[in-house]
Amino acid sequence: MDKKELLGLYQKMLYLRLFDDMCRNLKMQDIVWSGYHPSTGQEAVAAGVISQLRKEDCLLGNHRSHGHAVAKGSSSRAILTEMMGRQTGVSGGLGGAMQFIHAENNVFCGSIVGSGIPIAAGMGLALKQKGTDHVAMSIFGDGACNTGAFHEGLNLAAIWKLPVVYILENNQFAEAMPVGEFVACSPLSKRARAYDLEEITVDGNDVEAVHEAARKAIEKARSGGGPSLIEAYTYRTRGHYVGDPENTYRTKEEVKEWKKKCPILQCKNKLLELGAAEDELEDIKKDIKTGLKEDQEWALEQPFATFEQATDHVWIPLQ
Amino acid sequence: MQNITYGEALGQAYREEMLRDENVYLVGEDVGRWGSLYRASRGLLEEFGPDRVKDAPLSEAAIAGCAVGSAAMGMRPIAEIMYIDFISIAMDQIVNHAAKWHQLSNGKVKMPIVFRTQGGGGRRNSSQHSQSLENWFVNIPGLIVVMPSSPYDIKGLLKSSVRNDNPVVFIEHKSLYFAKEDVPTEEYLIPLGKAHVKREGEDVSIIATSWMVGFALEAAKQLSNEGVSCEVIDPRTIWPLDKETIVNSVNKTKRCIVVTEAPAEGGWSGEVASVVSEQCFDMLEKPVKRNTGLRTGIPYGPVLELQVIPSVEKIVKDVREIIS
Numbered sequence: 001m002d003k004k005e006l007l008g009l010y011q012k013m014l015y016l017r018l019f020d021d022m023c024r025n026l027k028m029q030d031i032v033w034s035g036y037h038p039s040t041g042q043e044a045v046a047a048g049v050i051s052q053l054r055k056e057d058c059l060l061g062n063h064r065s066h067g068h069a070v071a072k073g074s075s076s077r078a079i080l081t082e083m084m085g086r087q088t089g090v091s092g093g094l095g096g097a098m099q100f101i102h103a104e105n106n107v108f109c110g111s112i113v114g115s116g117i118p119i120a121a122g123m124g125l126a127l128k129q130k131g132t133d134h135v136a137m138s139i140f141g142d143g144a145c146n147t148g149a150f151h152e153g154l155n156l157a158a159i160w161k162l163p164v165v166y167i168l169e170n171n172q173f174a175e176a177m178p179v180g181e182f183v184a185c186s187p188l189s190k191r192a193r194a195y196d197l198e199e200i201t202v203d204g205n206d207v208e209a210v211h212e213a214a215r216k217a218i219e220k221a222r223s224g225g226g227p228s229l230i231e232a233y234t235y236r237t238r239g240h241y242v243g244d245p246e247n248t249y250r251t252k253e254e255v256k257e258w259k260k261k262c263p264i265l266q267c268k269n270k271l272l273e274l275g276a277a278e279d280e281l282e283d284i285k286k287d288i289k290t291g292l293k294e295d296q297e298w299a300l301e302q303p304f305a306t307f308e309q310a311t312d313h314v315w316i317p318l319q
Numbered sequence: 320m321q322n323i324t325y326g327e328a329l330g331q332a333y334r335e336e337m338l339r340d341e342n343v344y345l346v347g348e349d350v351g352r353w354g355s356l357y358r359a360s361r362g363l364l365e366e367f368g369p370d371r372v373k374d375a376p377l378s379e380a381a382i383a384g385c386a387v388g389s390a391a392m393g394m395r396p397i398a399e400i401m402y403i404d405f406i407s408i409a410m411d412q413i414v415n416h417a418a419k420w421h422q423l424s425n426g427k428v429k430m431p432i433v434f435r436t437q438g439g440g441g442r443r444n445s446s447q448h449s450q451s452l453e454n455w456f457v458n459i460p461g462l463i464v465v466m467p468s469s470p471y472d473i474k475g476l477l478k479s480s481v482r483n484d485n486p487v488v489f490i491e492h493k494s495l496y497f498a499k500e501d502v503p504t505e506e507y508l509i510p511l512g513k514a515h516v517k518r519e520g521e522d523v524s525i526i527a528t529s530w531m532v533g534f535a536l537e538a539a540k541q542l543s544n545e546g547v548s549c550e551v552i553d554p555r556t557i558w559p560l561d562k563e564t565i566v567n568s569v570n571k572t573k574r575c576i577v578v579t580e581a582p583a584e585g586g587w588s589g590e591v592a593s594v595v596s597e598q599c600f601d602m603l604e605k606p607v608k609r610n611t612g613l614r615t616g617i618p619y620g621p622v623l624e625l626q627v628i629p630s631v632e633k634i635v636k637d638v639r640e641i642i643s
Contacts, residue, residue, distance in 0.1 A: 076373070081379070090425075091423045091424065093422050094422065101420060103424045103427035104427070107549060108391070108420070109427075110415065112415050115412065115416060118378075118381040118385060118387075118388070118412070119384045119387050119391075119416065121384065122390075123389065123391060124384060124386020124388070125385060125389050126388065126389040126391075126394045127392060129344075129370060129394065130393070148408070149381070150382045152376075152378075152379075152380045152384070154321055155378065156378060156380070159376065170471055177355060182328075222323070294484055307462035312422075313425065315461050316429070318483075318510070318511055318559065
């Protein structure tokens with residue numbers, strides 16, 4: 001990947017990291033209300049994979065998808081204010097951090113682990129049936145691999161050769177349970193074989209590797225080649241949610257080791273090797289921070305969702 | 320007019336809607352080769368091809384998820400869950416997604432899905448193939464729940480359900496597929512949310528659903544020989560409930576019996592009883608009665624299963640009590 005392209009991905013990852021930092025900070029002030037699931041350390045997956053999608057492609061997110069949505073092109077303001085329960089949020093402030101829908105950008109996130117997997121198949125079916133070359137992507141964690149929806153959904157996409165890309169963002173923990181305790185096989189991508197799909201595991205902290213694997217899978221889906229499952233092996237360097245008792249499931253030393261493999265740090269080193277200047281990278285950071293600061297100030301001024309909204313659109317009344 | 324079965328009427332509704340709108344498609348277990356368990360979609364695979372009539376694996380979560388995803392992208396799926404007992408596997412998709420996405424998208428995403436299934440007893444299938452689970456769905460904001468009781472109704476209601484932009488749980492009855500009735504040959508629709516007064520009467524209002532409508536009508540016929548005049552109402556759409564028709568009827572007859580195959584506890588029959596108590600209290604001569612399935616698993620075989628659900632005799636007995 002050339003310097004310019006890599007710089008683009010670096011900018012995206014850094015944006016997601018700083019956006020996540022800002023949201024987490026707001027969570028700690030109880031301005032973001034619900035359970036908040038930080039994405040620190042997993043930015044290469046969102047930036048490397050999702051930023052390749054078109055607006056018309058569908059993204060099925062999960063409970064940790066604020067970064068995924070932004071990577072798909074939803075504005076940080078619309079996602080941030082959603083998490084703050086404001087009317088300007090993508091779901092009008094009724095969904096919060098864990099379940100929101102940005103219909104105009106085809107982003108559908110939900111907090112039931114694994115549910116997006118069969119839904120993506122249904123979207124892929126419709127996109128195929130309508131003769132488009134758009135694709136559906138479902139992004140989920142290692143925990144989702146043990147749901148019935150995972151097996152049912154992957155099987156359906158495989159037998160019907162649907163244009164779907166499944167991204168298994170293996171951050172190594174389902175809440176507090178280490179992946180090795182709840183899945184017998186390793187790597188998790190071995191399960192792809194059961195659906196006659198290629199077994200693909202990439203270093204989820206190497207944004208170039210993730211980008212390349214996703215590029216191939218998206219291209220395959222667009223050209224009628226059917227679904228793919230990509231396991232991006234990464235690490236969640238913060239808790240499952242803000243304030244979870246991390247000491248019950250891992251050591252500080254382990255986290256420290258993984259922080260050394262930070263995808264943003266790795267990308268930065270590569271850019272410096274390619275001739276990027278420290279100042280240039282520092283300017284990118286400053287610009288992002290300035291923009292996010294403005295976003296936060298703007299967001300705090302936005303009106304809260306109302307009682308009328310809370311009872312509206314429950315259904316479409318009969319004529 | 321044509322004299323056709325409940326299953327045939329359903330098949331006609333399918334076909335008419337599939338011809339009318341190319342976004343309508345069927346997905347479910349054995350909807351294609353078999354034409355579904357009770358043959359309602361027989362011939363449609365040959366006529367419309369495998370893109371419109373999709374035989375699905377035994378994966379109810381995937382069938383329902385496929386419906387949710389494709390509906391969000393502009394299709395109008397009719398997703399068949401072969402027995403309502405199997406819908407437990409699909410509940411997440413129906414409850415957490417189909418019923419929620421319209422609101423979570425600020426009204427922008429529509430979920431025009433018909434979750435077609437069949438429930439109830441009468442075919443000797445025991446407890447995992449005979450349940451009446453409609454109460455679950457009445458409890459979920461965002462869902463419409465339909466229970467057709469006749470060939471005429473199933474055709475008109477299915478067509479309206481397909482054209483509706485809300486998720487509809489369409490619960491047929493396995494003991495009704497071979498019931499026959501005269502049905503118009505020309506196209507017609509039956510509006511959702513409207514009850515049907517099946518028989519007018521003066522002494523008691525019997526509110527019955529699905530298979531129980533026929534039981535109530537038979538009871539009314541027998542009681543008319545004793546000079547008792549029963550009004551029988553089939554809500555057809557159990558949610559939203561046509562409260563007006565029920566309340567008007569009870570205000571006239573001053574007595575009400577609710578008959579469902581589902582158990583009473585925590586259920587829709589209690590909802591109807593509450594509506595009647597709230598809105599007709601001053602007019603009621605007697606407390607509302609409920610004649611429902613017992614709180615038990617449906618037992619095996621032709622004898623016991625009929626003993627745990629309402630019967631014509633039990634309805635007759637209830638009417639005699641309430642008018643005394």
